[in-house]
Structures are given as C-alpha cells and as structure tokens.
Amino acid sequence: MREITYRQALNEALAEELERDPNVFLMGEEVAEYNGAYKVSQGLLERFGAKRIIDTPISENGFAGMGVGAAMVGLRPIIEFMTFSFSFVAFDQVVNNAPNMLTMSGGQFNIPITFRGPNGPAHQLGATHSHATECLYANVPGLKICTPATPRDAKGLLKTAIRDNNPVLVLEVELLYSSKGMVEEEDVELLIPLGEAEVKREGSDVTIICYAQTVPLALAAAKTLENEEEISAEVLDLRSIKPLDLDAILNSVSKTHRVVIVEQDRPFCGVGAEVSYRIQKEMFDGLDAPILRVAQEDVPMPYNERLEKAVLPSAEKLIAAVKKVCYA
C-alpha cells in the first residue's frame, strides 16, 4: 500500500483501463491539452495520444450522444463532464438514450459507457454549479451509480465502471480531489464491485449511512460522538447508490438499531428517502428510533458562504441527529 491522492487514484484507473483495452477512450472538455479542468487526466494525452484522449467543444449533449453511439457499435467511451451540473445539458443522452437502449432494442444493444466527473456542491459556486445529481439519476432504471469517497474506492470503482457493460455514472467529489489515502501498489489489480458498501468505522450504538462527501463528515462526527458523548457510531459508506447494498445496511442496523442518513443531495425524493424506506420495510421491529436524515435544505444553493453552510449537511447537524436517535 502507498498513499496517493484521490485525483491520482482516478488518473491511475483511467490509465490502466486505457492501457488494457484499446476500445476505451476518454472524451470531454479540456481533458487533453489542459490535462483536465481538475487535472484528473494529467499526462494521459502525452501517453495515449490525441486519438484516445479527446478535447471537445462545449457541446455536452453532442459528445455524450457520441459516446452512446460509439458504445452501440463496440467502443467503451469514458465521457467526462467538467462537473455533473453540466450533465443537464446532456440529460437526454444520459437519461433517455443510454439506459433505455437495451430494453428498447429487446436486448440487442447494451451501452458500455462511463460518465464521470465531479458532482455535488463544492464551495460557493452558486445555484447553477452546485448540483448533487445522484438522486435524479438514481431514479432512472438502467443506470448504475457509484460515489467514491476515498482514493482507494475512487480507483477501484472507476476501473470496475469502465469494465461494466452498462451505463455507469462515477460521481466524484471536487473537494476530495487533493485528499490522500492508502491504495494498493500499482501492480495490484484493484477492482471494487459496484453495489458493495463498506464499513468505514465500526460502532455499536448507531449506524451513520453516508456516501461521497458526507463520508469524511460522518467520520469526523463519529470521532466527536465517541469522545464527547460516549456514543459509538458505525459509519457505513454506501459507495454505490445503485445498485444499493441492502445487505450491508441491514447487517449494520441489526446491530445498532438506530440510523441517521447523511446525504449530500436534497431531502425530497433523495437517496436517504429510498434507503430509509428499505430499512423500515425490512426491519421495522428492529428499530429503536425513527430514522433521521441530514441532507441539504430544499432550496437552490445560495452563493453567500454563511447561507451555503446553513444549506449543507454538517458535522454539527449530524451530531444533533445522532443524539436525537440515541435519545442522548
């Protein structure tokens, strides 16, 4: 194992898969000559050439659609959205074309495509640039969605996504690109299956369910809860939103009997709504308190820093919710 950044982990995943399969190519705005708006594709143009690392004009609908078309005839495109807030320009391709093709063609055309890029609020980017898109895309049958929070998960999930024969969205976290973590050596093939959650911290009193940028937040809150409240929180990182690892969720909850879900999207029809539905359906009698959610406020994102902070989930809000379910 060695310590690398989340950005570098993604970069390694791209490079390894480009190396492994000549049908894989990377396409998007500023991915080649600029080395990526967030430098995730650093050095790939130099290594793999302009045929496979392709700069596009600002035409999200066009190049996402090109990806779907290329996938229909055997290529394995990786389409980078500079951020998933811009994927809305290509919504028709991501929602209507990619995931429907298999059904519409009676099973003839699967679409092995990866859509990737940063997702969720960063810092003071305002209403148009702060979307957490996971709940929108999770509503679409035919799409798979993963949300890595650590360098290791970023590498393992992206590699798996590229090899998957279905459309997969890899929702990265802008604020974590420079964060570091331990990852297997480069000569180890690291593949993390989609649909497998991971316990990031063991605990016995309450389960905190999180993903993407709420994972570090949950870990920090768990530490505080341990030190200051003597509450032992288990932190379960979903890692994939769809498929959802219900077994891992039920395993943890059957141990703790209390749940707080901390999500980076909005509460209305959000990821937490689905997760809590599943939990109560399977183990209503196993719960010692109502499930609580900590999500964004249900408003367009304000630019002002203080207001943005008030809208976003935070460790303080999470701790308050945990204390509530623990009646502490």
Next chain:
Amino acid sequence: MSQPEQRDEVEMLSLMLLIRRFEERASQQYQAQKIGGFCHLYIGQEAVVCGTVAAVRPDDYLITAYRDHAHALARGTSANACMAELFGKATGCSRGLGGSMHYFDREHHMYGGHAIVAAHVPLAVGMAFASKYRNEDRVTLCFFGDGAINQGSFHEALNLAALYKLPVVFICENNLFAMGTSVERSTSLKEIVDRAEGYDIPGTVIDGMNFREVRNKLAEIVSSIRGDPHPAFAEVRTYRYRGHSMSDPASYRTKEQLEKYRLDDPITRLRAQLTREEKLTNERFDQMDKEAKETALASVKFAEESPDPPLENLYDYTYVGT
C-alpha cells in the same frame, strides 16, 4: 431617453476606467479570500459592452454569460452593489445569493449573469419575443463567448429568432479562447460570423478593441432592427488579459499574443483618439482614473461593512407567493 449620439465619449471612457479599476480591486479581494467561488475578469474586453451600451437605449434588454461584472456596471448598477455581490452581501445586486457569475439588476435591464454556457441564448430570444408580442421597439442584446457557439441551445435559439423575426442582437465576444480551448480547436468554421449565415441572419465582424467601431456598428444594427424586427449577429473580436478565471494560469497562450493585445488596449486607444481630437486633456484623464480608483476602493469598504443576507430568509426566494 438618451439616444446613442448623446452618450459622451469622455463619459464612456470613464466608464471603461471604472470597470477596469473595479475588476483590479475584485482580483485583489479574491486573492485575499474575501470573494469565493468562481470569478471571471473582463479586463481587456471593456470596449465591447461599453461600445454596445453607448449605441442602445437604457431600456433595451441585456443578458450575458458569467463574465458579467462589466455588463452590470455598464448598465448602471453601482460599483457598491457589484462588489457587495462578490462578497455575498445582502446589499449586492443579487442580494448576495448569486455571486460573481449571477449578477442581476431588473431596474437597469440587466437580465443576468448566466453560468451554464449558452443556456441564456434562448432566454434572449424569449425576451425579444415578448417585446415584439407587446409591440415594443426594444432590442435584446445577448452577449456570449466564442465557446458558446457549439452548444445546441445556441443553434436552436438562432433558428427560432430568425424564424419568428425577433429583435435580438447576438453578440459573440470572441476572445479567441474558451477556457484553454482556442477557437480553431473548437469550431469547424474559420470565421465565427459565418454561423449566422446558416440561419439567414445578417452578420458583422467588429474590432472589439475599438470603442468607436463597436458603438457605430452596433448603432447601425440596432436602428435597422427597431423599425423592422429581425435578429442580427455580431462577432466582436477581443481579448481577455487575465486567465479564464482566477485559478487559471493561462499557460495555453503565448506572451507575445498577450502583449500584442495589450498594446491595442481599448482604454489607451480611446484615450489617444480623444486626446488627438483635443476632447480630453491628460489632467482630465488622470482625474477620471483617480475617481475610478476611489469608487472601486469605496465599493470594497461598502461591501465589507454590509451585512450578510439573513439566515431566516433562506427560504424566501425559492417560491414567490401565489
């Protein structure tokens, strides 16, 4: 209502100075972390929006992309309201809720500040539709960058405007780059203006470093539209001196290119023209520059002292009352 000829050129030069000094202050405040998010500076391009507002009426509709500080200032939004917006304060032109990329000012007919590339181009067409619908002779001025012309919404909007003969001027501020991508690397056509031809829209190329040329050509275009609503397209060739945003070192372009445009600076150029014609003294220029700097500095103080938007109003602007 003030007509184009009446807008004094010296006054317009002082507006260009204000924009320049305002943005230099903004840049400094950004580095001091008083301003968050993305911040895109217009420095170098001032003649484009200033030449345009000098050629139109204050009640003509104006809409632009995220590089929008100058557009608001040129429209008459105060430096105080503009700086306060960057600081996210309640006194900002969008109450501190929009930020640098989302300036709005209804009173001054500034309809945004839009941060999704080309998403506002159809809005401009809708605004032009509304003025024609109400038999008004307003013209809509729609600014966007060279990077916007490859979005579907741009193409759909041009076709709609031509089809319905709507009074809108599409003003492409061609500063040669969309982030790190040059026009040659993004666009199949050699000349951006040729995009217009495909939609049967008359197109004009304008030197965007020359205030007078921008004003004169825009005045011509706008007067042809007033009595006979139709769309027009102007490719205004300009240059941004700074990086795409505050975080971009702009290593994709040469020093020589930057120097070439700096030598053609729109402020220096208008100043020289006016000085040659004895309409401007050095003393007057220095005085104007001093005032611009003071206004910019005062706007920082105003922004610093302004309150944050109140937390309890968080939900006030998600819906209006029924």
